[in-house]
Amino acid sequence: MKDFFKPLVVIVFTVLFNNAFAQNNNTVTLDLKRATFKELVQTVEKQTNYYFFYNHVDTDSLQITINVTNSKLTEILKNIFDDTELYFSISNDNKIFISRNVQLHTNLGTAYFKPEKSVVKKEKTITDIEETTEENNNDKDVAIQNKLIIVGNPNAVVSGKVEVSGQVKNSKNNEPLVGAIITAGKTAVVTDYLGRYSINLSKGRNMITVSSVGMRDAIRQLLVQSSGTLNIEMQENVTALKGVVVTVSKKNSGVKTPKMGVEKISIKQLKQQPVVFGEADVLRAVLTLPGVTSVGEASTGFNVRGGSVDQNLILFNEATIFNPSHLFGFFSAFNPSVVKGVELYKSSIPEKYGGRISSVLDVSVQEGNKKKFGGAGGIGPLTSHLMFEGPTKKEKGSFIVGFRTTYSNWILKNLKDDGFKNSKANFYDLSLHLSQQINTKNFLYVTGYLSKDQFKLDKDTTYKYMNNNINVQWKHIFKNNFFGLFTAGFDNYNYGIESSLKPLSAFTLKFNINQYYIKADFTKSYGNIHRINFGYNGNFIKLNPGTFEPNGIQSLVNSTKIQQEQGIENALYFGDKMELSSKFAVEAGLRISAFTALGASKVYTYLPGMERTVSNINDSIFYKNGQPIKTYFGPEIRLSARYSINESTSIKAGFSTQRQHIHMLSNTTAMSPTDIWKLSDSYIKPQIGQQVSLGFYKTFTQQDVEVSAEVYYKWLQNFLDYKSGAKLLLNNTIETDVLNSKGKAYGIEFMLKKNSGKLNGWISYTYSRTLLQTDEPLTNHKVNRGEFYPSNFDKPHSVNFIGNYKFSHRFN
Template sequence: MNKLLLLSFICLFSYSLRAQGDRSVKSDSVSLSEMIQVIESNSNKMFSYKKEWIEGVKVAQSWSIEDDFESQLEQLLSHTRLTFYAMGDYVILLNNKEIISEPLIVNSFKEGREVDGLNSEEIVFAQEKRNKDLGVEETLIEIGNRKLYVNGERSTIAGYVLESESGDPVPDAYVYIESPFTGTTTDEEGFYSLNVPNGRRNILIQSVNMKNTYRKLMVYSDGRLDVNLQVDVIALNSVVVSAEREANTKSPQMGMTKIKPENMKIVPALLGEKDMVKVATTTAGVQYLGEGSAGINIRGGKADQNLFLLDGAPVYNTNHFFGFFSVFNSEALSGMELYKSAIPAEYGGRLSSVFDISSKKPSQEKFKGAGGIGPVTSKFMLEGPTFKNGPTFMVGGRATYSDYVLNKIKDSPLKNNDVSFYDVIAKIDHDINDNNSVSVTGYFSHDSFQLSSDTLLSYTDFSYQNKLLTANWRHVFNDRLQADFQVGYSQYDYNIGYDLLPTQAFRIDYGVKQSQLSAKFDYFVSEKLNYKFGLQAKHTSVTPGVKTPTGSESLILRDEVGDEQGLELAPYVSALYSPSDKISVEGGVRLSVFNVLGPGEVNQYAEGLPIDPNSRIGSNEYGNNEIIETYWGPEFRLSSRYSLNQTSSVKASYNRTRQNIHLLLNSASIAPTDMWRLSNAHIKPQIADQFSVGYYKNFYGKHMVEASAEVYYKQIQNLLDFKVGADLQFNKAIETDLLQGPGKSYGVELSLRKSSGWLTGWVNYTYSRSLIQLDGDFPDEIINGGNYFPTGYDKPHYINSVTNYKFTRRFTMTLNVVYATGIPTTYPTGKYNYQGSENLLYSERNAYRIPDYFRVDLGINIEGNHKIKKLAHSFWSFSVYNLLGRDNVYSTFFRVEEGEVKGYKMSVFPTPIPTITYNFTF
């Protein structure tokens, strides 16, 4: 009775009585406030509510004064979060609350039911006692619309996990409920979506370097929950990966490695640089060729079979300084995902792997910076807001001054030469509202070097540039559907030249340009089912070579190899289905349609004869954008996981990939003589089918040690190689020097990793074979008798280990060890005299190997104190590259001198190289 009197007093105080009318009111999508005014003016009803509750609420209703008032009002509010309590002519509106005059438990006594039989989740009291002194973890948060609550059903909770101080997203945070156990992780924007049973739930959130937190929820229906996490100062003292400790056994994805900035603390800073891509080369199945290399090899694949993406746009040359550094400034990156198998359907264009690299989201709250100063490179990065509620920005750069390194080495082709590089990255990011965000990323890098002599090539000047610009719009349609729309442009230019003799001075320019559009959708149906689908369009143009004279004395004539261009369209769809905690299956298909476009000239060769200059009978001309050839086919992706128990699982996967751009690489030289060519009428796309099976186990303490074993087999169609004596430079009929045949690779990857404690690190062993068969119809198309033989990057045994020991919270030491079987090479086995000239007789191709590769690196980090209120945090990094000074051979070559065959080896950095770097953040 007291409650009724109180409510009556509130209503009488707020409104006066109105005269009752007897006419009908018609409404078609009007605001609720207008509707209430009309009802009040035509009846004696009076409403009481808070203005903010009904702002923006629209209703569409036919209202009759003569019909039942409460039934019509209930229908009017049926699609809103509002409820009402009617007391005579007074109506009190409530926001997602319900006044229960006789609770359910009272009804149960009246009906003679047992109280113990009631479900506590069914007893929802309208007035909940709130203590304003309770923290956010102890306050009950209501999710969804109370009127849509159905006991026993499930609802979707979605939102963003952000750092409380800066407002930055927290990627890879673990969001879960314990009973029944259901969990997920946030993406790089901090977004998550979790399907949970309705009712009272506790949701827990964990992330590296953040304080764990939880929220008490009352889940009525689908709704949103954003969570702010506080930085855990203690967690700054060590690398803790607890949020993803079970991901290796719970996720259906196999052959995937996530690398974050904190992972780089474990690996020695090579020449003073913490490099995210170099960290990837210390993981299982990723083989680093050594100093001066043109890239990395993954599971028996060529260097050009790896797709490097920066914010979704490709980067064609990923090396600085003869392979010592990658072109990515790790200070400006938020993380990298490496896929070696079970490649998701949204990726395409390469056979072996995908490096999906993301730039960091700039700080929204305050200015931050980081940098480093060393004897080889210096770097700097700045980020922060532009103005209140405006876009945020990030800009970073690196540069080298290489004299220190070049003067330290002895007996190397690099000594007394000039090498330099720099790179710049910039990003603008803006969160328009909760459902829309946009970002623009720009990147530029430049490398140049001059060699006084190159043992194998007659060039002196080299330079190359990467350019990239990409714009991304992310839109959240609702809690279940979100999309990313992207437009991007990438360009790679490579130049070589010669200027020792003014009359022979020239320059050759090469280039690759790619423009792309993509739309990616992520549809979360339930905790058991998730769809991804989209479309990608890529236009690629290649400049195979333009030769121009340099200097007024040059007698070289201008010449060029015709440009190539192609257009690829690739729709895709995939689904992740988890019928139970034990089983997850993900399947998808990507359809690749590649059109070779004109203008162009396609050489024609006589049937029944080998493809060589002597069999050319003419050519066909094609106009601009005219289709020369079309290659298309589906790319199937399938992966599955079966959990044996809480700590172990087995996985299997299959994927088909297609590649329409090819790198013709002379691996015998330290100069990166990159020549990209597209598939055309004579060069077919490369196609690979890979099968993988793996076993994963976590053990020791709180699952601190992760162990895995993966077996794979890859079959390749149209693998590229060269004829004997092939001349690739400025070749206008490149098909006359190329061969294509089947290839295969297979292997085993064993990995053991410890991610917490004073001693952390990992050790990997990879057994990998990479073979090719060239068995054509003519003698010059048959290599090694038509049998399978090792490719030039076949390295059966590869061992790498990284060990990090933390002596104190500020003093750590790391050791990096790499051992690899020497790469195949071809040796002379005799000599013969032909027309008065003495020539070498060589063995079968790749029948021998250069000496095995072995290197040890040492790193020591000394950090400053971890006080929060400091102008800047800093640490010193000491490192020694090639600690043992091993003279690792890069390549070998042979010459006939005075009738005697003499062999020579090429080593790039045969001596230890110590560096010291000062790093800081503020």
Template sequence: MKTSPILAILLLSFFWMNGQAQQKISIHATNMEPERLFQTIEQQSGYMIYCNLAEMDSLLLSVDMTEAFPEDILKKAFEATEYKISSYGDKYLFVLKNRELITELSEDYFDRKKAFSTTGDNYLLSPLEQKATSENKLYMIGDERATDIPEKIQLTGVMTDFRTGEPIIGAVIYTEKTMIAATTDAFGFYSLQLSPGHHRLLIRGIGLKDTQRQVAIYNNGKLDIELEEEVYSLKEVIVTSERLARVQSTKLGVERIQIKDIKNIPTAFGEVDVIKVVMMLPGVKAVGEASSGFNVRGGSTDQNLILFNDGTIYNPTHLFGFFSAFNPDLVKEIELYKSSIPAKYGGRISSVLEINGREGNKKGLSGQVSLGLLTSRATFEGPIGKKTSFILGGRTTYSDWILKKLPEKSGYNNGRAGFYDLNAIVDHKFSENDNLYLSGYYSRDRFNFDADERYAYGNMNFSAKWRHIYNDRLTSTLTGGYDHYSYQTETNETPTNAYRLDFGINQGFLKMDFTSYLTDRHTLDYGLSGILYVLNPGKYGPNADESLVILDKMQEEHALETAIYLADRWSITPEFSLDLGVRYSMFNAMGPRTYNLYDSGKLPDMSTIVDTKSVEGWKAFKTYHAPEFRLSARYAFRSDFSVKLGANTLQQYIHKLSNTTIMSPTDTWKLSDENIRPQKGLQVAAGIYKNFLDNTIETSIEGYYKTMKDYLDYRSGAQLIMNHHIETDVMNTQGKAYGVELMVKKTQGKLNGWISYAYSRTLLRQNDPLVEKPINNGDWYPADYDKPHEFKFAGNYKFTQRYSVSLNCDYSTGRPITLPTSKYQYAGGEYAYYSDRNQYRIPDFFRMDLSINIEPSHHLTLLTHSTISLGVYNLTGRKNAYSVYYVAENGKLKGYKMAIFGSPIPYVSYNIKF
């Protein structure tokens, strides 16, 4: 069933009728919802029924008719209501409140002199024409009488949101007959190559109304398209992607989610959380609740490149991982690359999480305020003149009270914590071919576990992006920016011991990306990039005048990472397509720096130093470089069935140093140098994709195998903070990961969502021949985040346009752990003897969350619109083990497990838009 706002019923075109005879059907319904009645009639008759379901929430219809025309059945069902039934042609029925369908237009309604005008080869809508149905008008581009009409013509344009004017990412436009297709980029831009003549263009978008355009094209030209959200139809709610995008796309292991879908997923305390929803996808896992990082297909937390408006985010969470660092009201969509990583991205060997922010409402001032139990947030957006738009957002917390509710042994319950983040985005249009985008982000966390020791950390990012369209076949994007991450630890309760520890990463980046639309079969992406790193590994010093702490400052680390890339999106046949890419990266560790050289036949140690060298200025003293390859292939047996194959090789030149299972704000980072080699990753993957029931059910199965080299692990007793010779406390480890991911996704109807199962293993091995006692005797051992079995469900059921319920379930095998197996006495002391590393597991993890979403009104004339969310986090109250620890009691070791959320947590949040 199709639904539409009332204005959209003006589907009165000059198209000829098909003349088919009406089909009689039988309906026996008692107290049936209108939406269900319409579906039944459509299925039996082939009719398309247009209406406004939002007005019919309270209606229940009864009708009992045999061998009757669909129009007569509807008239009988609605005879006691205010609704009128009208027909158009032999396939369309309209159900309208207090009005009938208009069947005639004025004689000059389609007068070409008034209806449209042309400027060069571009088609412009006039005020009169905007009243007509865009789908059924003929857009004339070029002159069919011209003598020099090319064989191939380039049609370009920008797709924007009808309500806000913001560009739409990932919308697909294709021809009905030849199925030649193009997808809009991050700026809403598309380029489609056509043959001269008439074409019917079909447009599909995520959560948008399907639409079409009729064009007669005879020269290169531009056609901008405005798309509307699918706001009324229960049948056409799109959850994650276009109906066929997952099947037809060449890439595999790619997940795209819009923020409107993220808001349907229940999360802790009712706070919309981008990162937590990412963790609900197959192949993505976390070691437990309240964890800051996530692991993708066997990779560690530092092997994920997290980008927000092109800026690198080193810590993506607030409040120990309870909340995402991203304000959801400023996020447009997220895209996670688990494999098929585009050639323009590099620097991490597991995944890329790209988070795109909104550009702001271009058509009017608006805002949004959200109040929750722990946080509040607000946004304000709108146009500045005709060419500029902005969006501002802020978020803060009042979370100290919840820490008092946490377990005593968690270490959090006596603490204080708070955070805030700020966003500003500006979009300015210089001309039809030039846009400038400015984005700024700042976040800050502070917390303390007791009155003495205090912690703080934060991200800061700024980026400027200039988008230029040279012609119909070439576009470019120049992006530059600055990223910063830092943390501080300090204490001054005892003045003589007062200290402050600082760590920070600063990086400036510049990149130039080009896209060339060569033919309808070849699209080239190419460019170059550079990142300049300035890393402060640590500064430890006094924090009071009376302090006896001695100042200790580690050497700054400097490096330059550069890369060039070339990729070809090649459609060999309609069934077979390839994405081929190569990226060449180079990393230069630079001075000023003093470093040690060690005996190559022995492990790095203070006793094996053979030389010490110093480098002055910004001179490179160690260079690493390597090619990185990308390959994705797809063969489509049918439009709803395809198989894919992919492979990636990647390099990573920056490493996170941590001896904790979870990602911590106090983790430090280390650049590759003379003694620390880059990490190297290789992944091959394959997948089968099939849609069912008119593409409303998407299914997929993906398998992968990954190898990792030179992954940094720590030695027993390692000191990772303020270590001037960190290479003596870490060692290179090899890794392998493999798994299978199954997913079933329902994209339409009252019930939508996904269910997934993943089996995966991540194994590490320390097999350096120089190590006398390698971990677990050099055998493979499970990584800290190895969780073989995972089952996830995320679903949303929409009872009416105003009421819906969401449920998600998450089950996984418990993570590995090293346990004491016996005790012994030595030199008068008692010590525990531990098992091999990660030979045991904590109990399995399970959590179920529930939320009820209420939208009091959909009336467009209201100045404000509000939503209320009620829910329960950890509905079953399961005490999931966060960690397991042992305490000696009466000469025996007694084990305990600690749970962060050991009981159901109810929540309520209120959101208002204006």
């Protein structure tokens, strides 16, 4: 038996020794003259058990002449790559990776992705192919930048470029990062509102860089073998007292995107700006941007590029906010504790938005933390706020709720004026957002908003107004890079005025507007070349223009009720973002909108050829409930283009048209709680705006300085102005007191911005004019004898400066 085991042990030991020696033998003999790197690799692989992985583009320029005998491979590679940007790394399983600019660490665990038609096996997969998701680990986040991630199936037969797609999230709370920029060489793509991206890469070695506001840049080294999905989690940048950065989320992004007149502010940037009574304010931040003005310091609302305050569509997670302020305009309606970011579109308005002709202010809400419970709060001299968030189901669902209130009466009681001493003012708002992942292809979101303001002047008249909003959104992923977002919601705004000091004349006045809406938005990406958006919007609007009633049994006030109005607006849209070349990109879209005013309603007719006055009424027509009264139909064009002069300089041009079917009637320059809204009808036509714009953009990368200049010209049709002494409240024949006008607005906006360094901030200058002209041929009430005249919100010059100087790491 011993005689049998002795030779067996010798044989096994000899085999293991020879294999170990072969695995560790890294000496080669080479005799090459002006050889390519590929020829070197072939020679080395024949002599050893090593295998090379590299990008041919990186090594094509190498010519190798070498004559060595039994020399170490590591020394040979060091000599070859000396004075080049190339590095090599050797893994434990004898794989040699050649990389450019950075040396790889090769002990990263990798996952292979199945081709797109493979069967899904992992529950966490969110597309029809398997995916890799990076774990939330600070050490790994640092180390992974130099490690190699294999993407795709090594056995797949692929020619040309392949598609790598996925989702970018915040590692802290799993919240999708919107507007993150993924860059590979000269190719760059931006994540959509779901944090998803798609980029075309060459097969082989690639390096991508991911950047987002408030997050640390993430670098990923990829070995792409076929189409695959890579989800990326980014770490928050927690550097203390970071300088203020506004409007852009990545260097050169303002240069590279075709869009014009788009400004972005993240909540981190918002909170670093000067605050109002100890609280960050969304609308005050918006007012610091070029092209945005207001008629006064305490006014409600804002004007964009010469437009009136009602020409701005203000959205809170797709919900329309009709009155965006609290406490006479000192505070905005948005609780900064739950706000994720703000986007203002002054031109290049996405085709999915409609209904206003000046701008869209899109305020997005944070998703709650999907991993743990948390909260924050604050107390200021006038307000307090509280936020609470946490998971409903770990990693799958979350909630966030914010509450804010005021206790401002103590200030009023300390004022010397008796009228103010006897006054009261307070408000509160409540924001709620729920998110739930149903499965890998379906997600559900619920957003709610409630606000109430109440103030009483000198013990007499009490004013109240409220915003009430709720919507439900369902996101469905049909397949890779094609998804839809379906929204249904309800918006309500109402106000009331109540007087009870004198019982005989006590009254209540009420107004409300209700909006029911559905939306279906679809996005389909075709690599880096095309991103197509299309969908449908439907709105049903019902408003009560005013109800005036006695307040109490002693009141002698006569009841008055203005007939209700209702209408339906439908729109279909289609848009395409096209990267035609590295220098030229175009975004083109078309929105077809139709509005129909509906009964029940009595419509007065007037004597032909005569001015519309009460004395010229000759008849009336009654329309039944739901019966069409008047329909308006028209196209809205969205077009913008970018030409890149070089990597840091571009010029852009744009043209757009918008239509607006709801109008705010106000006797004051500033927005007030007693303003009423009016739908288009037989006499009041939709407002139409057309805008052309041209811009120049330059980035000085070394100093992180951006310069931009935009000029624009707008044509306005069917703008509403008023006759002298016009009665806007409780008027059944409002068309007799309004004047259809046409107008023009033009201006130039300049901005110089420094994003980082000890001194950072921006300075902006806006020159703008808005001129109107009465467009009523039969009226005898033409303003300025029918010539152009400045609007009451015309403000030619506006300069804004925000500066932040960092004295030290902890003080600025």
